[in-house]
Amino acid sequence: MAGAxxxxVLYVNDDAELLELVARRLEREDDRIGVRTAESVDEAEAVRTDHRVDCVLSDHHMPGRTGLDYLRSIRENGDDVPFILFTETGDEEVASESISAGVTDYVIHRAIGDPSPLLARKVLSAVEHERAQRRMERTDRKLRSLASATDDVLWIFSADWQELHFINSAYETVFGRPTEEIRSDPRSFLDRVHPEDVDRVTEAMARVSDGETVRIEYRVNRSEEFEAWVESRCIPVTDDRGEVDFISGFSRDITDRKYYEKSLVEKNERLERFASTVAHDLRNPLNVADGNLDLAREEHDSRYLETSARALARMDDLIDELLTLAKRGATIDDRAPVEFESLVRSSSENLLLSEATLEIDDSMTVRCDPGRTVEALENLLRNSVDHAGESVTITAGVLEDESGFYVEDDGPGIPPTDREAVFERGHTTSDHGSGFGLAIVSQIVAAHGWEIDVTEGPDGGARFEVTGVGLDPTGIEA
Incomplete structure (x- = not known):
């Protein structure tokens, strides 16, 4: 046999001269091929015991056990090694039996001519096909092992949802029914969907079939006593022509998350009612104090009265911002696509920016809760005015990678040691600040699932970057 x-290839033939000739020709024909030889089936089995063999090339007419006998014994042992029967005479009965026994190919050895080009092509083709099959089987085993280890339902449907190509065992836990039922009737999972949600789920399925990626939350009745929440994410996979070939995705149980969200909403509602009551109780004596202060200032001119007036005004601001913090801090209303420039313009309407300059560098569509996003931007603008002065230049724009937006100013900036603390409630370095403005910004950003970071702008001022927004020209979240 040649080197590595x-x-x-194991070539089996009882004719020693032909054995050597074919082996040499095969190795000469393609240097990828190395040939081991055996003059009988028994000798061939011994060779396979001691050496790796990728393909068996065997004569049929041999004393004792024939090439067909050898093929049958190999296949009976569950061995799928490529087997090419290479015989001098064509025999329809032998050819038919060899096909039934699982032969890879059947080649007749002509008396005249060199068969090595044909044999080399068939050997290489058979081996590559067998290796590809093994790779696919290994990959399939790995994927199935991974699928069985996750709590999520992994699935693949045809483009019209009429055929189920794959589903893992987690379906039984999440939907409360055996996988055999959905395999026999792929759309039967709809039977478990809450009646009030079936139309939404069906409409979402149609959108995916049309090529749209969809995420949907809906209720599932696992039993008469138990109702669960499920989130499904569906991804259409297209072919070379851009048409939907199949649909893949996953479904997961989000019941605990939905219950947590519900309890959080209830908690926030209680907090808002409590804060409103406290604010009302505080404003009554505050109004009395403010009114009496005005009367006193009409009769007396004193810097102490001016100091008291500023203190009362700050108390009023504190009450407003405490109410804002208490209102739905961890939740947002439905998102809508809004132009970033429009959000910034709206946020500046409630601020006195007569001496300040507001520049909007770029704009794209943001999918957000418009009211709360405007509120966050308003607080960022106010922060610049409070800390950089009324003549500050504020710039708002879209980040270069379009992952979010920024607001920056040309003021003194925020020292690196203070950048983590600025979002804490009550933290302020301004004589006029309440310390709640940036805390509100952080809360609104978190409620959207975004992230905010403070850094230094090109002019040394404060720069706030909000990322994870998922900006794109169509207004769909990335």
Missing amino acids: TDVS
């Missing part, structure tokens, strides 16, 4: 080769 990619494909190891």
